Amino acid sequence: MGNKIEIHKGDITKLSVDAIVNAANTSLLGGAGVDGAIHRAAGPKLLEYNKKLGGCPTGEARISPGFNLPAKHVISTVGPVWNGGNRNEDELLANCYRNSLRIAFENNIKTIAFPSISTGVYRFPVERASKIAVKEVKDFLDKNPSIEKVIFVCFDDKTYDVYKNIL
Ligand code: AR6
Numbered sequence: 001m002g003n004k005i006e007i008h009k010g011d012i013t014k015l016s017v018d019a020i021v022n023a024a025n026t027s028l029l030g031g032a033g034v035d036g037a038i039h040r041a042a043g044p045k046l047l048e049y050n051k052k053l054g055g056c057p058t059g060e061a062r063i064s065p066g067f068n069l070p071a072k073h074v075i076s077t078v079g080p081v082w083n084g085g086n087r088n089e090d091e092l093l094a095n096c097y098r099n100s101l102r103i104a105f106e107n108n109i110k111t112i113a114f115p116s117i118s119t120g121v122y123r124f125p126v127e128r129a130s131k132i133a134v135k136e137v138k139d140f141l142d143k144n145p146s147i148e149k150v151i152f153v154c155f156d157d158k159t160y161d162v163y164k165n166i167l
Helices: 033-042 046-050 089-106 126-143 157-166
Strands: 005-009 021-024 061-067 074-078 109-115 149-154
Touching: 005 126, 005 157, 021 033, 033 046, 046 061, 061 089, 074 089, 089 109, 089 126, 126 149, 126 157, 149 157
Parallel strands: 005 149, 021 074, 021 109, 109 149
Antiparallel strands: 061 074
């Protein structure tokens, strides 16, 4: 099971996987950070498609085609904004990973890449977030062997080092 999990340093929009996960906001209509990069690389059809989805609550996830991306699908999830840690942030972040993986499983997705959800604009501490991310992915892979590969994509050195240490 351990060899199904990989860490990759770089830009998630370059990956040819079945699905990349977007750290979106509740509108699903784009923003800064990885969300902006994914919308730019996917092209305007992603925005058109997502307008019809009608938003997404924090902790949930929605699927779209990948359009101009090398990835076949985009799974958008909405991480919690960090507010000190006593506003259910841990559980909401765990829900992001669980719900994204459930949607992947339901859509026969075998390879999926995650960014470090909530640890940019939303300020969730990356050490704490990475533990939740890795735990949820491991728990899911234990129960769902049909997913063949999960890649944690780390954009900056600090995030990469944190994930390397925990894995
Ligand atoms: N590939 C992989 N990871 C990236 C990329 C990329 N191209 N670009 C940035 N990251 P953030 P959040 C990393 O802020 O904290 C948006 O405006 C980044 O270095 O993208 O969940 C949305 O619309 C960091 O490690 O997402 C929301 O409003 C990680 O991705 C809000 O930001 C997450 O940072 C969501 O904030």
